[in-house]
Amino acid sequence: MAIVKKKKVSTTPKSTPKENGLKRKLEVEDAQEAETPKVAKKTPKKKPLKKQNGTVATPVVEVVATPSSENGPKKKKKKVVKKVKLFEEEEKAPKQKAQLIDEDDDEEEFNIGNLDIQGDDDDDDDLRDDYSDDDEDEDNLPIEKKSAALDKKKEKMLKEGEEELQLNIANQEKFELPTVEDIEAEMKSAPNLEIVRQRIADVIQVLGDFKARRDPNKSRLQYVEVLQKDLCSQFGYNEFLMAKFMDLFPNGAELLQFLEANDNPRPVTIRANSLKVKRRDLAKNLINRGMNVDPAAEWTKVGLVVYDSQVPVGATPEYLAGHYMIQGLNSLLPVMALAPQPGDRVLDMCSAPGGKTSHIASLMKNSGVLFANDANFDRCRAIIGNLHRLGVNNTVVCNLGGEEFGKIRPNGFDRILLDAPCSGTGVIWKDQSVKTSKDSQDVQRRHTMQRQLILSAMDALDANSPNGGYLVYSTCSVLVEENEAVVNFLLERRHCELVPTGLTIGVDGYTRFRDYRFHSSLSMTKRYYPHVHNIDGFFVAKIKKLSNAKMSKQEVLEKEREKQENKKKSQAEEDSSDDKKKPAKKAGKKSKEDSDSEDDDGTAPFKNVGSGARANKKRRNQKKVQAKQDSLKEDDGFNTVGNIKKARKVKEFKARVPKRAAARTGAKAVKNKRKKMLAKQQ
Numbered sequence: 001m002a003i004v005k006k007k008k009v010s011t012t013p014k015s016t017p018k019e020n021g022l023k024r025k026l027e028v029e030d031a032q033e034a035e036t037p038k039v040a041k042k043t044p045k046k047k048p049l050k051k052q053n054g055t056v057a058t059p060v061v062e063v064v065a066t067p068s069s070e071n072g073p074k075k076k077k078k079k080v081v082k083k084v085k086l087f088e089e090e091e092k093a094p095k096q097k098a099q100l101i102d103e104d105d106d107e108e109e110f111n112i113g114n115l116d117i118q119g120d121d122d123d124d125d126d127l128r129d130d131y132s133d134d135d136e137d138e139d140n141l142p143i144e145k146k147s148a149a150l151d152k153k154k155e156k157m158l159k160e161g162e163e164e165l166q167l168n169i170a171n172q173e174k175f176e177l178p179t180v181e182d183i184e185a186e187m188k189s190a191p192n193l194e195i196v197r198q199r200i201a202d203v204i205q206v207l208g209d210f211k212a213r214r215d216p217n218k219s220r221l222q223y224v225e226v227l228q229k230d231l232c233s234q235f236g237y238n239e240f241l242m243a244k245f246m247d248l249f250p251n252g253a254e255l256l257q258f259l260e261a262n263d264n265p266r267p268v269t270i271r272a273n274s275l276k277v278k279r280r281d282l283a284k285n286l287i288n289r290g291m292n293v294d295p296a297a298e299w300t301k302v303g304l305v306v307y308d309s310q311v312p313v314g315a316t317p318e319y320l321a322g323h324y325m326i327q328g329l330n331s332l333l334p335v336m337a338l339a340p341q342p343g344d345r346v347l348d349m350c351s352a353p354g355g356k357t358s359h360i361a362s363l364m365k366n367s368g369v370l371f372a373n374d375a376n377f378d379r380c381r382a383i384i385g386n387l388h389r390l391g392v393n394n395t396v397v398c399n400l401g402g403e404e405f406g407k408i409r410p411n412g413f414d415r416i417l418l419d420a421p422c423s424g425t426g427v428i429w430k431d432q433s434v435k436t437s438k439d440s441q442d443v444q445r446r447h448t449m450q451r452q453l454i455l456s457a458m459d460a461l462d463a464n465s466p467n468g469g470y471l472v473y474s475t476c477s478v479l480v481e482e483n484e485a486v487v488n489f490l491l492e493r494r495h496c497e498l499v500p501t502g503l504t505i506g507v508d509g510y511t512r513f514r515d516y517r518f519h520s521s522l523s524m525t526k527r528y529y530p531h532v533h534n535i536d537g538f539f540v541a542k543i544k545k546l547s548n549a550k551m552s553k554q555e556v557l558e559k560e561r562e563k564q565e566n567k568k569k570s571q572a573e574e575d576s577s578d579d580k581k582k583p584a585k586k587a588g589k590k591s592k593e594d595s596d597s598e599d600d601d602g603t604a605p606f607k608n609v610g611s612g613a614r615a616n617k618k619r620r621n622q623k624k625v626q627a628k629q630d631s632l633k634e635d636d637g638f639n640t641v642g643n644i645k646k647a648r649k650v651k652e653f654k655a656r657v658p659k660r661a662a663a664r665t666g667a668k669a670v671k672n673k674r675k676k677m678l679a680k681q682q
């Protein structure tokens with residue numbers, strides 16, 4: 001029986017697509033209307049850039065393969081078009097494989113340049129075996145035979161997968177958790193990262209299904225502690241920051257994705273400077289210069305992603321002429337939220353090196369007046385350089401502490417951008433020192449400065465501005481303390497409210513996080529994560545000033561009281577819902593500090609780490625103390641535990657020796673007594 005040749009074959013480019021006679025396809029907005037650029041001419045078809053829910057597209061390269069004369073197909077020479085995803089591992093692999101989809105049944109084994117597209121040998125064998133077994137179906141069409149073979153293969157794979165899963169589960173059951181001391185000893189010598197990596201996976205698996213997989217002698221807390229230590233040694237963080245991230249991503253798989261994203265660079269992106277050039281024209285020019293660019297995302301009209309470039313992105317004639325600014329896509333978001341209008345009075349309070357400032361100026365069409373401030377004098381030079389290069393001429397650069405603006409220019413601006421100095425926990429890939437340099441004091445310091453800056457910014461805004469009165473607060477931090485907590489503080493101190501950012505991507509900000517309880521409108525703020533949006537970790541909030549009048553102390557106190565009441569209420573609600581859950585889940589003992597927690601749904605494996613767990617513990621202790629005190633009050637005389645007597649004694653003493661009487665034994669009282677006695681004697 002003739003063996004039907006595989007139609008679906010894989011390719012393995014050993015060198016760059018260009019060397020292999022392959023061309024990357026470049027899609028530029030409205031490129032059809034435009035003059036066809038050199039590189040684009042060689043591509044037969046144009047397909048739009050793949051986008052995933054508004055996130056930045058993973059670089060996708062369209063490969064046009066032309067079979068070489070030596071190794072080409074015997075019957076027909078055909079152009080084969082395929083998109084190859086450039087994954088890092090694939091690049092490192094000795095042979096890259098890309099699947100070629102060929103609509104032609106005549107296709108045979110062939111080589112294209114360095115591409116090995118003979119397909120997967122195993123797959124071939126499988127198919128041949130399947131065909132040779134299939135005597136009954138001799139009359140079937142080749143396509144039917146192949147379909148049957150594929151069905152069989154799929155069945156086999158499923159079976160193998162199931163067996164492997166069972167094996168994994170069996171292995172998992174054997175996983176033994178080392179003690180924290182063992183881990184610490186292991187870390188003193190050079191730890192075997194492979195073992196650590198495996199243990200991380202094992203612990204995450206156990207925490208994901210704690211009831212079924214745990215060692216009954218080990219608490220959840222013990223698992224979490226081991227995991228935290230292992231993650232620190234695997235990814236190089238200090239324990240403080242790792243605990244913060246574990247709080248932020250209670251799901252183990254997501255935490256790993258986040259940590260891995262922090263070790264990988266984001267795509268290189270640029271912003272077309274609309275003061276000088278249109279994005280379409282810029283893209284054409286850059287393509288002609290040997291840069292491989294594409295529109296960066298659906299939500300921006302000025303961003304371009306640079307896949308690769310034969311020239312340094314920061315040294316092209318277009319760059320020097322100010323046609324673009326090299327900027328992370330995240331930095332476009334706060335400016336889009338601010339939406340500055342031509343003619344506005346705008347302040348960029350922390351502006352250096354001026355990326356967002358120049359974007360603001362371009363939206364203002366170089367009109368109105370823009371103040372670009374930064375507290376660091378040297379960094380102000382960078383603002384000036386960039387503004388000159390980009391052709392911005394409506395801007396005053398100043399070098400002040402942002403805290404001053406509320407006093408020196410009260411109610412003086414229509415819009416203010418506060419892109420605050422922060423811990424940089426959203427851009428760890430740029431500065432790996434963040435992994436070990438941050439501690440609680442550092443975060444507290446930032447938090448304090450951010451609160452001062454945001455109050456000053458709000459005071460500098462004009463609530464009566466005809467089309468403004470908006471403040472946008474942003475940071476490149478993912479920590480709640482630097483984001484929602486700062487904005488919530490502002491809401492409690494000034495007459496203002498959160499408004500929608502108008503941004504179409506991002507996840508909603510927290511309204512509650514561990515011990516924090518924020519105003520419900522905090523859900524209008526937006527968060528961005530590298531592993532979700534493929535941009536830097538970021539936070540954006542837009543706030544409208546409602547009145548230029550400052551809040552009186554009385555109002556502040558009133559708000560504070562309101563906040564405390566809300567907090568108590570939500571705690572009571574949580575407690576009562578906890579109590580309701582307990583019997584339903586047969587929680588039993590809740591001790592070893594929640595460690596044996598049975599309310600385990602696998603979604604919050606790290607809930608015993610950090611402040612939340614401590615707060616729960618504190619609350620439980622408070623409850624215990626309260627219960628004890630209540631029992632003391634109800635003491636019927638049979639309770640003769642020592643501390644009861646002690647408590648009574650104190651009470652009795654207080655009752656027997658009133659304060660005034662006790663005071664009479666003091667030095668002053670004795671002096672007075674003597675005076676009186678002397679007076680009597682005289």
Ligand SMILES: C[S@@+](CC[C@H](N)C(=O)[O-])C[C@H]1O[C@@H](n2cnc3c(N)ncnc32)[C@H](O)[C@@H]1O
Nearest residue numbers: 350351352353354355356375376401402419421
């Ligand atoms: C996140 S960067 C700003 C980045 C800038 N917005 C951009 O997009 O190019 C924070 C800036 O705040 C400045 N800064 C720090 N403390 C400040 C303060 N108290 N007042 C004003 N600026 C401050 C720093 O010098 C730094 O340049």
